[in-house]
Amino acid sequence: MQFLSGHERERILGMRGRTLAEAYPEQQRAWERERENFRAVLERYGVEVLRPRLLTEAEKRAAGAAGYANFFVRDPWFTVGGNVIEGCPRFRHRRLEVLPSRPVLRDRVMESDAAYVALPTPELPGLPGTQGAQGAQGADGPGPFPEGSDGPGPFLEGGDVVVLGKHVFVGRSGLASDDAGHRWLAQYLAPQGYTVEQVPLLPHVLHLDCALGLVREGLLLVCEDRLPEGLPAALRDWDRVTVTEDEAAALGTNGLPLSSEVYVTDPAFSRIGKELSRRHLTVEYVDFAVSRSLGGSFRCSTQPLSRRD
Incomplete structure:
Protein backbone atom coordinates (compact mmCIF):
# COMPACT_ATOMS: atom_id res chain seq x y z
CA MET A 1 0.00 0.00 0.00
CA GLN A 2 2.90 2.33 -0.77
CA PHE A 3 0.52 4.60 -2.70
CA LEU A 4 -1.09 5.62 0.64
CA SER A 5 0.44 7.98 3.19
CA GLY A 6 1.93 6.48 6.34
CA HIS A 7 -1.01 7.63 8.47
CA GLU A 8 -3.57 6.17 6.06
CA ARG A 9 -1.67 2.86 5.84
CA GLU A 10 -1.59 2.55 9.63
CA ARG A 11 -5.30 3.28 9.91
CA ILE A 12 -6.27 0.73 7.25
CA LEU A 13 -3.96 -1.90 8.73
CA GLY A 14 -5.65 -1.22 12.06
CA MET A 15 -8.91 -2.43 10.53
CA ARG A 16 -7.68 -6.02 10.15
CA GLY A 17 -10.62 -8.37 10.63
CA ARG A 18 -13.14 -5.51 10.84
CA THR A 19 -15.13 -3.42 8.40
CA LEU A 20 -14.73 0.34 8.29
CA ALA A 21 -18.08 0.70 10.06
CA GLU A 22 -16.88 -1.55 12.88
CA ALA A 23 -13.45 0.03 13.23
CA TYR A 24 -14.33 3.68 12.63
CA PRO A 25 -18.12 4.20 12.80
CA GLU A 26 -17.95 8.00 12.65
CA GLN A 27 -15.77 7.84 9.58
CA GLN A 28 -18.19 5.37 7.99
CA ARG A 29 -21.07 7.83 8.49
CA ALA A 30 -19.00 10.69 7.07
CA TRP A 31 -18.08 8.52 4.08
CA GLU A 32 -21.74 7.74 3.39
CA ARG A 33 -22.56 11.48 3.56
CA GLU A 34 -19.83 12.17 1.00
CA ARG A 35 -21.37 9.67 -1.40
CA GLU A 36 -24.86 11.10 -0.98
CA ASN A 37 -23.59 14.64 -1.54
CA PHE A 38 -21.78 13.50 -4.66
CA ARG A 39 -24.89 11.72 -5.94
CA ALA A 40 -26.92 14.91 -5.47
CA VAL A 41 -24.47 16.81 -7.68
CA LEU A 42 -24.56 14.10 -10.36
CA GLU A 43 -28.35 14.01 -10.44
CA ARG A 44 -28.54 17.79 -10.57
CA TYR A 45 -26.68 17.59 -13.88
CA GLY A 46 -28.97 14.91 -15.26
CA VAL A 47 -26.77 11.88 -14.56
CA GLU A 48 -28.68 8.66 -13.77
CA VAL A 49 -26.96 7.08 -10.76
CA LEU A 50 -26.98 3.29 -10.41
CA ARG A 51 -25.63 1.82 -7.18
CA PRO A 52 -23.97 -1.61 -6.89
CA ARG A 53 -25.14 -3.93 -4.15
CA LEU A 54 -23.04 -4.93 -1.16
CA LEU A 55 -20.90 -8.05 -1.03
CA THR A 56 -22.84 -10.94 0.47
CA GLU A 57 -21.63 -12.81 3.54
CA ALA A 58 -20.95 -15.86 1.33
CA GLU A 59 -18.78 -13.75 -0.98
CA LYS A 60 -16.87 -12.35 1.97
CA ARG A 61 -16.21 -15.87 3.25
CA ALA A 62 -15.14 -16.98 -0.23
CA ALA A 63 -12.46 -14.27 -0.23
CA GLY A 64 -10.71 -16.19 2.56
CA ALA A 65 -7.54 -14.97 4.20
CA ALA A 66 -6.86 -12.50 1.36
CA GLY A 67 -9.75 -10.35 2.60
CA TYR A 68 -12.14 -8.30 0.50
CA ALA A 69 -12.91 -4.74 -0.52
CA ASN A 70 -15.82 -2.93 -2.11
CA PHE A 71 -14.71 0.71 -1.94
CA PHE A 72 -14.45 1.82 -5.57
CA VAL A 73 -16.27 0.76 -8.74
CA ARG A 74 -13.76 2.14 -11.26
CA ASP A 75 -11.23 -0.67 -11.18
CA PRO A 76 -12.98 -4.05 -11.57
CA TRP A 77 -14.63 -3.14 -14.90
CA PHE A 78 -14.63 -0.31 -17.42
CA THR A 79 -16.16 0.84 -20.70
CA VAL A 80 -14.47 1.61 -24.01
CA GLY A 81 -16.94 2.74 -26.65
CA GLY A 82 -19.51 -0.03 -27.04
CA ASN A 83 -17.47 -2.48 -24.97
CA VAL A 84 -18.04 -3.26 -21.30
CA ILE A 85 -14.98 -5.09 -20.02
CA GLU A 86 -14.44 -6.87 -16.74
CA GLY A 87 -10.79 -6.50 -15.85
CA CYS A 88 -8.87 -8.15 -13.05
CA PRO A 89 -7.36 -6.29 -10.07
CA ARG A 90 -3.84 -7.27 -9.09
CA PHE A 91 -4.40 -7.26 -5.31
CA ARG A 92 -5.89 -10.56 -4.16
CA HIS A 93 -8.37 -8.89 -1.80
CA ARG A 94 -9.93 -7.07 -4.78
CA ARG A 95 -10.50 -10.09 -7.05
CA LEU A 96 -14.22 -10.37 -6.13
CA GLU A 97 -14.85 -6.63 -6.36
CA VAL A 98 -16.76 -6.93 -9.63
CA LEU A 99 -19.53 -9.04 -8.09
CA PRO A 100 -21.56 -6.18 -6.53
CA SER A 101 -21.79 -4.59 -10.01
CA ARG A 102 -23.06 -7.74 -11.69
CA PRO A 103 -26.79 -6.91 -11.22
CA VAL A 104 -26.23 -3.60 -13.02
CA LEU A 105 -24.23 -5.28 -15.76
CA ARG A 106 -26.82 -8.03 -16.13
CA ASP A 107 -29.79 -5.69 -16.27
CA ARG A 108 -28.30 -2.87 -18.35
CA VAL A 109 -25.52 -4.39 -20.46
CA MET A 110 -26.91 -7.82 -21.27
CA GLU A 111 -30.10 -6.15 -22.51
CA SER A 112 -28.19 -3.72 -24.76
CA ASP A 113 -26.16 -3.89 -27.97
CA ALA A 114 -22.88 -3.54 -26.06
CA ALA A 115 -20.22 -6.22 -26.17
CA TYR A 116 -19.69 -7.64 -22.68
CA VAL A 117 -16.38 -9.48 -22.19
CA ALA A 118 -13.98 -10.33 -19.39
CA LEU A 119 -10.22 -10.60 -19.05
CA PRO A 120 -8.88 -14.16 -18.62
CA THR A 121 -8.79 -15.18 -14.96
CA PRO A 122 -5.19 -14.99 -13.69
CA GLU A 123 -3.66 -18.14 -12.30
CA LEU A 124 -2.98 -18.36 -8.58
CA PRO A 125 0.72 -18.63 -7.78
CA GLY A 126 1.97 -21.54 -5.76
CA LEU A 127 -0.84 -23.98 -6.67
CA PRO A 128 0.15 -27.46 -7.94
CA GLY A 129 -0.10 -27.68 -11.71
CA THR A 130 0.07 -23.94 -12.39
CA GLN A 131 2.86 -22.23 -14.27
CA GLY A 132 3.61 -20.23 -11.15
CA ALA A 133 4.25 -23.35 -9.12
CA GLN A 134 6.52 -24.72 -11.85
CA GLY A 135 8.56 -21.55 -12.11
CA ALA A 136 7.65 -20.87 -15.73
CA GLN A 137 8.06 -17.58 -17.55
CA GLY A 138 5.36 -15.06 -16.57
CA ALA A 139 4.04 -11.99 -18.34
CA ASP A 140 6.32 -9.65 -16.40
CA GLY A 141 9.42 -11.81 -16.15
CA PRO A 142 10.65 -15.18 -14.98
CA GLY A 143 9.06 -17.23 -12.19
CA PRO A 144 8.76 -18.75 -9.77
CA PHE A 145 5.78 -16.86 -8.41
CA PRO A 146 5.84 -17.61 -4.68
CA GLU A 147 2.70 -18.11 -2.69
CA GLY A 148 1.52 -14.75 -1.42
CA SER A 149 2.65 -12.90 -4.54
CA ASP A 150 0.20 -11.47 -7.05
CA GLY A 151 1.14 -13.99 -9.74
CA PRO A 152 1.78 -13.49 -13.46
CA GLY A 153 -1.52 -11.87 -14.42
CA PRO A 154 -3.03 -10.73 -16.69
CA PHE A 155 -4.07 -7.71 -14.62
CA LEU A 156 -6.02 -4.73 -15.90
CA GLU A 157 -7.70 -2.11 -13.71
CA GLY A 158 -10.07 0.67 -14.73
CA GLY A 159 -8.07 3.34 -12.93
CA ASP A 160 -5.28 2.71 -15.44
CA VAL A 161 -7.57 2.98 -18.47
CA VAL A 162 -8.07 6.48 -19.90
CA VAL A 163 -10.06 6.71 -23.15
CA LEU A 164 -9.66 9.44 -25.75
CA GLY A 165 -11.86 8.54 -28.70
CA LYS A 166 -10.17 5.64 -30.47
CA HIS A 167 -6.97 6.07 -28.46
CA VAL A 168 -6.77 4.23 -25.13
CA PHE A 169 -4.03 4.89 -22.60
CA VAL A 170 -3.15 2.15 -20.07
CA GLY A 171 -0.96 3.01 -17.10
CA ARG A 172 1.65 0.67 -15.73
CA SER A 173 3.59 1.15 -12.50
CA GLY A 174 3.85 -2.45 -11.29
CA LEU A 175 1.13 -1.95 -8.66
CA ALA A 176 -1.92 -2.63 -10.84
CA SER A 177 -2.23 -3.29 -14.60
CA ASP A 178 0.55 -5.29 -16.23
CA ASP A 179 1.93 -5.91 -19.71
CA ALA A 180 -0.24 -8.99 -20.20
CA GLY A 181 -3.37 -6.94 -19.48
CA HIS A 182 -2.26 -4.22 -21.88
CA ARG A 183 -1.57 -6.74 -24.66
CA TRP A 184 -4.94 -8.44 -24.15
CA LEU A 185 -6.80 -5.13 -24.41
CA ALA A 186 -4.81 -4.04 -27.46
CA GLN A 187 -5.55 -7.32 -29.24
CA TYR A 188 -9.24 -7.24 -28.33
CA LEU A 189 -9.81 -3.63 -29.44
CA ALA A 190 -7.59 -3.61 -32.56
CA PRO A 191 -10.31 -4.95 -34.92
CA GLN A 192 -12.50 -2.01 -33.86
CA GLY A 193 -9.84 0.51 -34.89
CA TYR A 194 -8.51 1.35 -31.43
CA THR A 195 -4.90 2.13 -30.55
CA VAL A 196 -3.92 1.05 -27.02
CA GLU A 197 -0.83 2.77 -25.64
CA GLN A 198 0.96 1.84 -22.44
CA VAL A 199 2.00 4.78 -20.23
CA PRO A 200 4.80 4.11 -17.70
CA LEU A 201 4.28 5.40 -14.16
CA LEU A 202 6.64 5.71 -11.21
CA PRO A 203 6.55 2.66 -8.92
CA HIS A 204 4.61 4.38 -6.10
CA VAL A 205 1.73 5.50 -8.35
CA LEU A 206 -1.25 3.14 -8.21
CA HIS A 207 -3.08 4.12 -11.42
CA LEU A 208 -2.79 6.39 -14.43
CA ASP A 209 -5.67 8.54 -13.17
CA CYS A 210 -3.51 9.34 -10.12
CA ALA A 211 -1.15 11.19 -12.48
CA LEU A 212 -3.30 12.31 -15.41
CA GLY A 213 -6.87 13.54 -15.87
CA LEU A 214 -8.54 14.48 -19.16
CA VAL A 215 -10.88 17.37 -18.42
CA ARG A 216 -12.20 17.97 -21.95
CA GLU A 217 -10.82 17.89 -25.48
CA GLY A 218 -7.59 19.88 -25.42
CA LEU A 219 -7.36 20.35 -21.63
CA LEU A 220 -5.83 18.05 -19.02
CA LEU A 221 -4.52 17.86 -15.48
CA VAL A 222 -1.12 16.24 -15.07
CA CYS A 223 1.58 15.57 -12.51
CA GLU A 224 4.49 15.12 -14.91
CA ASP A 225 6.78 14.11 -12.04
CA ARG A 226 4.81 10.83 -11.98
CA LEU A 227 5.32 10.13 -15.72
CA PRO A 228 8.95 9.04 -16.25
CA GLU A 229 8.57 9.27 -20.05
CA ALA A 250 -3.94 13.44 -2.38
CA LEU A 251 -5.69 12.54 -5.70
CA LEU A 256 -14.67 13.89 -12.64
CA PRO A 257 -15.73 15.84 -15.75
CA LEU A 258 -19.52 15.69 -16.11
CA SER A 259 -19.38 17.40 -19.50
CA SER A 260 -17.04 19.67 -21.42
CA GLU A 261 -18.26 22.50 -19.17
CA VAL A 262 -18.56 20.98 -15.67
CA TYR A 263 -15.92 19.38 -13.46
CA VAL A 264 -16.23 17.92 -9.94
CA THR A 265 -13.37 18.04 -7.45
CA ASP A 266 -12.66 18.34 -3.72
CA PRO A 267 -12.36 21.77 -2.06
CA ALA A 268 -8.88 20.66 -1.00
CA PHE A 269 -7.94 21.34 -4.64
CA SER A 270 -9.27 24.88 -4.88
CA ARG A 271 -6.04 25.98 -6.60
CA ILE A 272 -6.69 23.47 -9.38
CA GLY A 273 -10.35 24.48 -9.45
CA LYS A 274 -9.42 28.15 -9.94
CA GLU A 275 -7.23 27.19 -12.89
CA LEU A 276 -10.16 25.31 -14.44
CA SER A 277 -12.53 28.22 -13.75
CA ARG A 278 -10.13 30.51 -15.61
CA ARG A 279 -10.61 28.18 -18.56
CA HIS A 280 -14.39 28.70 -18.40
CA LEU A 281 -15.41 25.51 -16.61
CA THR A 282 -18.00 25.35 -13.86
CA VAL A 283 -16.29 23.64 -10.91
CA GLU A 284 -18.45 21.78 -8.40
CA TYR A 285 -16.83 21.08 -5.04
CA VAL A 286 -17.71 18.07 -2.86
CA ASP A 287 -15.78 17.22 0.31
CA PHE A 288 -14.37 13.75 -0.37
CA ALA A 289 -11.78 13.55 2.41
CA VAL A 290 -12.79 10.10 3.68
CA SER A 291 -12.93 8.56 0.20
CA ARG A 292 -9.53 10.02 -0.61
CA SER A 293 -8.06 8.64 2.61
CA LEU A 294 -9.05 5.17 1.37
CA GLY A 295 -7.10 5.62 -1.86
CA GLY A 296 -9.73 6.83 -4.33
CA SER A 297 -11.70 9.89 -5.31
CA PHE A 298 -14.44 10.95 -7.75
CA ARG A 299 -13.26 9.04 -10.82
CA CYS A 300 -12.58 5.96 -8.71
CA SER A 301 -16.12 6.16 -7.31
CA THR A 302 -17.87 6.15 -10.70
CA GLN A 303 -18.00 4.01 -13.81
CA PRO A 304 -19.87 5.23 -16.92
CA LEU A 305 -22.12 2.87 -18.86
CA SER A 306 -22.82 5.46 -21.56
CA ARG A 307 -21.98 9.10 -22.20
CA ARG A 308 -23.94 11.85 -23.93
CA ASP A 309 -21.02 14.29 -24.14
Missing part, protein backbone atom coordinates in the same frame (compact mmCIF):
# COMPACT_ATOMS: atom_id res chain seq x y z
CA GLY A 230 6.42 12.41 -19.97
CA LEU A 231 3.00 12.88 -21.49
CA PRO A 232 2.03 10.59 -24.37
CA ALA A 233 2.68 12.24 -27.75
CA ALA A 234 -1.05 12.50 -28.49
CA LEU A 235 -1.49 14.80 -25.47
CA ARG A 236 1.62 16.97 -25.59
CA ASP A 237 -0.02 19.86 -27.45
CA TRP A 238 -2.94 20.08 -25.02
CA ASP A 239 -3.40 22.93 -22.56
CA ARG A 240 -2.50 21.61 -19.12
CA VAL A 241 -2.95 22.44 -15.46
CA THR A 242 0.16 21.26 -13.66
CA VAL A 243 -0.51 19.28 -10.47
CA THR A 244 2.19 19.01 -7.80
CA GLU A 245 3.33 15.71 -6.32
CA ASP A 246 1.63 16.53 -3.02
CA GLU A 247 -1.64 17.34 -4.81
CA ALA A 248 -1.39 14.20 -6.93
CA ALA A 249 -0.70 12.06 -3.85
CA GLY A 252 -5.80 15.99 -7.24
CA THR A 253 -5.98 14.55 -10.78
CA ASN A 254 -8.88 12.25 -9.87
CA GLY A 255 -11.80 14.63 -10.28
